[in-house]
Amino acid sequence: MKRTTIGIIDYDLGNVQSLRNCFKKLGYICVFSQEIKILKKCDILVLPGVGAFPPAIKSLREKKLDIFIQSLSKAQSLIGVCLGMQLLGKSSEEIESNKGLGLINAKTIQLPKNYTHVGWNNVSFNSKNFYEHDQKHFYFNHSYYLDIPKKYILASSRLDNLDIEVPSIIKKNNILGIQFHPEKSQARGLHLLECLLIDHLE
Amino acid sequence: MMTNKLTKFCQRCLYGDDHPLGLIIDESGICSGCRIHEEKDTLNWKDRYELLEKIIQPYKQVNKKNYDCIIPVSGGMDSYFIVDVVKNKLKLNPLLVTYNKYFNTPLGIRNLANLRIKFDCDIIQQNTNPLSVKKITRHTLQNYGNIYWHCIAGQTVFPVQIACHYKIPLIIWGAHQGTEQVGMFSHLHEVEMSRRYRKDHDLFGVEADDLLSNFGTIQEKDVSQFRYPDDQSLAEVGVRGIYLSNYIRWDPKAQHESMIKKYDFRTSKFSRTIDAYDFVDCFNYMNLHDLLKLYKHGYSKVTDHVSREIRHKRLSRNQGHKLVLKHEHQAAEFSNLFCSWLGVNEKSLNFILNTFKNLKYWDHTYENKSKFHGWSSIRDLDSSQKASAKLDAQSKFIVNGKLGHKHGNRYITIGKGYP
Amino acid sequence: MIKKRMVGVITVKDSLAVQSFGYKTYLPLGKPAVLAENLDRWGADEILLNCIDVSSQSKSIDLNLITSVSKAISTPLIYSGGVQSPEDAVSVVKAGADRICLDAIVSTDIHMAVEISKTLGRQAIILTAPFTRSHQDHFWLDHIGCKLNSINDLIKTIEMDIFSELMLVDSDNEGIRNSFDMSIMDKIIPLTPIPLILFGGISSASQIKKIFNIKNVSAVGIGNSLSYKELAIKELKSSLPKEWFRS
Numbered sequence A: 001m002k003r004t005t006i007g008i009i010d011y012d013l014g015n016v017q018s019l020r021n022c023f024k025k026l027g028y029i030c031v032f033s034q035e036i037k038i039l040k041k042c043d044i045l046v047l048p049g050v051g052a053f054p055p056a057i058k059s060l061r062e063k064k065l066d067i068f069i070q071s072l073s074k075a076q077s078l079i080g081v082c083l084g085m086q087l088l089g090k091s092s093e094e095i096e097s098n099k100g101l102g103l104i105n106a107k108t109i110q111l112p113k114n115y116t117h118v119g120w121n122n123v124s125f126n127s128k129n130f131y132e133h134d135q136k137h138f139y140f141n142h143s144y145y146l147d148i149p150k151k152y153i154l155a156s157s158r159l160d161n162l163d164i165e166v167p168s169i170i171k172k173n174n175i176l177g178i179q180f181h182p183e184k185s186q187a188r189g190l191h192l193l194e195c196l197l198i199d200h201l202e
Numbered sequence B: 001m002m003t004n005k006l007t008k009f010c011q012r013c014l015y016g017d018d019h020p021l022g023l024i025i026d027e028s029g030i031c032s033g034c035r036i037h038e039e040k041d042t043l044n045w046k047d048r049y050e051l052l053e054k055i056i057q058p059y060k061q062v063n064k065k066n067y068d069c070i071i072p073v074s075g076g077m078d079s080y081f082i083v084d085v086v087k088n089k090l091k092l093n094p095l096l097v098t099y100n101k102y103f104n105t106p107l108g109i110r111n112l113a114n115l116r117i118k119f120d121c122d123i124i125q126q127n128t129n130p131l132s133v134k135k136i137t138r139h140t141l142q143n144y145g146n147i148y149w150h151c152i153a154g155q156t157v158f159p160v161q162i163a164c165h166y167k168i169p170l171i172i173w174g175a176h177q178g179t180e181q182v183g184m185f186s187h188l189h190e191v192e193m194s195r196r197y198r199k200d201h202d203l204f205g206v207e208a209d210d211l212l213s214n215f216g217t218i219q220e221k222d223v224s225q226f227r228y229p230d231d232q233s234l235a236e237v238g239v240r241g242i243y244l245s246n247y248i249r250w251d252p253k254a255q256h257e258s259m260i261k262k263y264d265f266r267t268s269k270f271s272r273t274i275d276a277y278d279f280v281d282c283f284n285y286m287n288l289h290d291l292l293k294l295y296k297h298g299y300s301k302v303t304d305h306v307s308r309e310i311r312h313k314r315l316s317r318n319q320g321h322k323l324v325l326k327h328e329h330q331a332a333e334f335s336n337l338f339c340s341w342l343g344v345n346e347k348s349l350n351f352i353l354n355t356f357k358n359l360k361y362w363d364h365t366y367e368n369k370s371k372f373h374g375w376s377s378i379r380d381l382d383s384s385q386k387a388s389a390k391l392d393a394q395s396k397f398i399v400n401g402k403l404g405h406k407h408g409n410r411y412i413t414i415g416k417g418y419p
Numbered sequence C: 001m002i003k004k005r006m007v008g009v010i011t012v013k014d015s016l017a018v019q020s021f022g023y024k025t026y027l028p029l030g031k032p033a034v035l036a037e038n039l040d041r042w043g044a045d046e047i048l049l050n051c052i053d054v055s056s057q058s059k060s061i062d063l064n065l066i067t068s069v070s071k072a073i074s075t076p077l078i079y080s081g082g083v084q085s086p087e088d089a090v091s092v093v094k095a096g097a098d099r100i101c102l103d104a105i106v107s108t109d110i111h112m113a114v115e116i117s118k119t120l121g122r123q124a125i126i127l128t129a130p131f132t133r134s135h136q137d138h139f140w141l142d143h144i145g146c147k148l149n150s151i152n153d154l155i156k157t158i159e160m161d162i163f164s165e166l167m168l169v170d171s172d173n174e175g176i177r178n179s180f181d182m183s184i185m186d187k188i189i190p191l192t193p194i195p196l197i198l199f200g201g202i203s204s205a206s207q208i209k210k211i212f213n214i215k216n217v218s219a220v221g222i223g224n225s226l227s228y229k230e231l232a233i234k235e236l237k238s239s240l241p242k243e244w245f246r247s
Helices: A017-025 A053-062 A065-070 A083-087 A128-133 A186-201 B032-041 B045-059 B079-089 B106-118 B130-144 B149-166 B177-182 B195-202 B220-226 B231-237 B252-263 B288-297 B301-311 B317-327 B335-342 B346-355 C032-042 C063-071 C086-095 C104-108 C110-120 C151-158 C182-191 C205-212 C232-238
Strands: A005-009 A029-033 A044-047 A077-081 A107-110 A117-122 A137-142 A144-147 A153-159 A164-172 A175-178 B069-072 B094-099 B122-126 B170-173 B240-243 C005-013 C016-021 C025-030 C046-051 C077-080 C099-102 C125-134 C137-142 C147-149 C165-170 C196-199 C217-222
Touching (some): A017 A029, A017 A186, A017 C063, A044 A083, A044 A186, A053 A065, A053 A083, A077 A083, A077 A186, A083 A144, A083 A175, A117 A153, A117 C217, A128 A186, A175 A186, B032 B177, B032 B301, B032 C025, B069 B079, B069 B149, B079 B094, B079 B106, B079 B170, B094 B149, B106 B122, B130 B149, B130 B220, B149 B170, B149 B195, B149 B220, B149 B231, B177 B195, B177 B301, B195 C032, B252 B301, B288 B346, B301 B317, C005 C196, C005 C232, C016 C032, C025 C032, C032 C046, C032 C063, C032 C232, C046 C063, C063 C077, C086 C099, C086 C110, C099 C104, C104 C110, C110 C125, C125 C151, C165 C182, C165 C217, C205 C217, C205 C232
Parallel strands (some): A005 A029, A005 A044, A044 A077, A077 A175, B069 B094, B094 B122, B170 B240, C005 C046, C005 C217, C046 C077, C165 C196
Antiparallel strands (some): A107 A144, A153 A164, C005 C016, C016 C025, C125 C137, C137 C147
């Protein structure tokens, strides 16, 4: 039986060792590349991301990875993690106005009152498929969030200080977005990633 | 962590700052090990003993349905002293546990039997099957230049496994090696046993699961005996390992000599060190294992023993240095026993040993006449001070036995029966 | 709801993990990656790699060290020590850190600190402010320039809006168990709009209980004392209200 291949997109931003370790532990074949001919052969593509929106989208464009991601076939799945999830939207106001990859009708906007969402927060799932992860805590590290139609929100987290909810996991067809860092959320994060991948591949 | 920088030496003992456990030399030129040793003469040891009594109190079994604690023992080291303190002074009921090293000297087996009989204690012994032990030893020798991994791994994990299985939470150890050698902790920190220390320093970063590989010969069944219990198991039982050296002014030489007198602990001379007490239960620790230490780290056990005696003011630094020069390059004995046990010939063994010569301390890794420039050859000394390599009354070690016995030198096979 | 965090602090000097006492005396501990792996297994909420000899001895950042630590863990990693430019910050993140602390650069070149924050995003930047007591008053310690700055200067720096959290380090009591000087909190709390991490002389559950009862404090850093006992973090958490911590 052929093992599922995961291709982590390398666009010179951040460190992906933890993500690679996770996928390896879960038994997937994992490659890390910016070469389109390699990424084309992967079953699942992962768009990681640490840092700010402008340098990230700039780097994707320079490497022509934006066009590649936008022309993804239905046979391939795409998972955006943290900044990677925000890049999937139509636009971002972080530092300056920028267009995103436009795969989802959503925009990245700043959290109110200059708030930064850092630390372990609980995640509320809208789907019964993830009941064992509901209300568990995962590690967040962002100050912008995705303003997205409710129908795409698989899970959300409450920011008590601001009295708002932000999307923590989004899903649209073959696209999945995770705002927090499952690869930095220890055993719990690994287990959730495993369940999300199984669910997503089905 | 080998770097290319020059070794800096402590001005009091003989240690260099590239000591494998880590060593920090302060602005006065004194090392962290010597600084912590100073506490032996400044702390109130009566108070500290009372602290120990308070710590063990909750572990005393009121209904005597279980043992009060576990003591890891062997036919050498501080086993006699520890059991004497725990049983006769602290009045605890201990379960002794011991790990079969395979390299057992008749003297060590005799000391172990004498220990359990004289102190009237129950003892459990761990015997890992010889095939797994040899596979592991071949692997650690070839890949890490270490023949002792299974011994240390077994000795440090078996008591913890027994603590979990038998639900005896308290394990009582003697000395904390990091504290005693390099001052890793103050006695006041009351450091306890940890898996971290075992992986970092006892096992040079290699735990049981790190030996497994898809390509090697070592499999799950070979390593499962050496695996540390998981955190949940430790927490459920409340496993806790304390060190008597945090509560009793630790002086191995004095302690051993008291045990020789009171309980007939037997000792032996070693060619590669001044100490005759610590490692009498093993044919290899003060021989092949010690030679590998010299190859890899540029110093050997005699430097540890001498530095200890300098700190206890029984030797001067210059005297210590002379003694190191006298013993450090003595031939390692009993290699033939190791070779026939492992199934390698001496030429192959020597070839492997030589590949582990650290180029920081040796000219090259070829067999013969590789020039040594380890610690003893580069250490700065006060040459105006005269010193003799002869031990006087207070620094001499009592020798009342021999490693082997009249039927010859060979590893004692546990459970085989005599001869 | 965001939970309180226990940050395991690994202080590193000359590539060796050490116990530090007031940043004046040190005792050796071992390999940073092994300490990190241990904290990871224990469930530390974050791990701080605190490299204290980079700025003070004008060394370059040891990226291999960061990589070796990050490889061993699946816990968020904060890096502190000698980050002086956006290029440094990006290298440190590429090597495996999730957030970085800025200390010396804030005193020497605040505009550079602004650029670093723009590059990584505010969420990734922590302001490290060592403090000391002198003549009954608290001061923000510039240990590179050997100057004492006022707490007002610290507040003004925070108001520049380039940091997500402020880490207050009690540099006098660092390394001494149960000794963090809480009297500074009265000065800081009313004026600081961002959450606080406290570090330096924090070791006991009773101490952490008082600290975490302060709403603005999001985390405590614990260093030396985590090496004294097995399962140290679990023991501390189990002596504190369960609802404070993640499940």
